[in-house]
Amino acid sequence: MTRPVTVTLDVEDLRASAEPEDRTVRMTEQVLDLFGRFEVRASVFVVGDVAERHPSLIRRIAQEGHELGLHAHAHIPIASVPPKQFHNATAGARAQLQDLSGQEVPGYRAPMMSLVPLSAWTIPILAELGFRYSSSVLPAPSPLYGWPGLPRRPFRWSDGLIEFPCPLVRFPGVDLPYLGGTYIRLLPDIVRRIGLRRATPSEVLWTYCHPWEFDTHEPYHTLPHIGRLASRIAWLGRSRMADRMGRVLTNPIGAPLGRIASDLASTDLPVVDPGAPPNLGPMARWADGRLRER
Ligand SMILES: [Zn+2]
Secondary structure: OOOOEEEEEEEOOOOOOOOOOOHHHHHHHHHHHHHHHOOOOOEEEEOHHHHHHOHHHHHHHHHOOOEEEEOOOOOOOOOOOOHHHHHHHHHHHHHHHHHHHOOOOOEEOOHHHOOOHHHOOHHHHHHHOOOOEEOOOOOOOOOOOOOOOOOOOOEEEOOOOEEOOOOOEEEOOEEEOOOEHHHHHHOOHHHHHHHHHHOOOOOOOEEEEOHHHHOOOOOOOOOOOOHHHHHHHHHOOHHHHHHHHHHHHOOOEOOOHHHHHHHHOOOOOOEEOOOOOOOOOHHHHHHOOOOOOO
């Protein structure tokens, strides 16, 4: 039987300026329309500065029954501001999102999965601010951001925050986040089917995408923090995205991550000390962080 897949959407505006026209609202509305056609209730992670500029978009997301999560106060790597500033900006952005939506905001997703050993100091702050879960790590070596050695199933950081790691499928020499937007756009459907077939019962499966991945008319620009190669990849296959995502949405759909976190709250999960160093082999040490901006 096909395993349920929770749908998530990361709402962000990666352009240097919101002028001259706001593509983010238009594209987010298109994705919400798509979710509506499939009667999907998603976990929608919104960047704080986007929520501030577009309160009516947040109200629509809430009214349509989606769960709201925070995709950081700004779309920058999670640890690129000092701890005090991170604390205050994250608290403010969460409060704003809760006010606009009239909902608790239970979850946090780091931009670009940038929760890595070097940014582990953010984890106790997220727990202290009241987040119940995070879905911010890629548990493998990655040319951008990855945290090799973490469990591939939900686990608890030692301060209590539940983590839903990004689902991966293992092929020789590489672990692919097969339910991520880039992979849905670029790889044949068979990869997703293999991933779903190989998923273990303890994994929580979730797919993620971004409004800009559906934007076939956006002029190319180099995206911040990820460099030219990854930026080029972000423009590939956009004309296929709506169709491909539609196919994903025909899968049985899982509950929003906050609901799953509530169900898991009283259960035993593996516990991970964020201060423990990851165990990297030589290939993983070479690959990890290769494309990250330095
Ligand atoms: Zn993002």
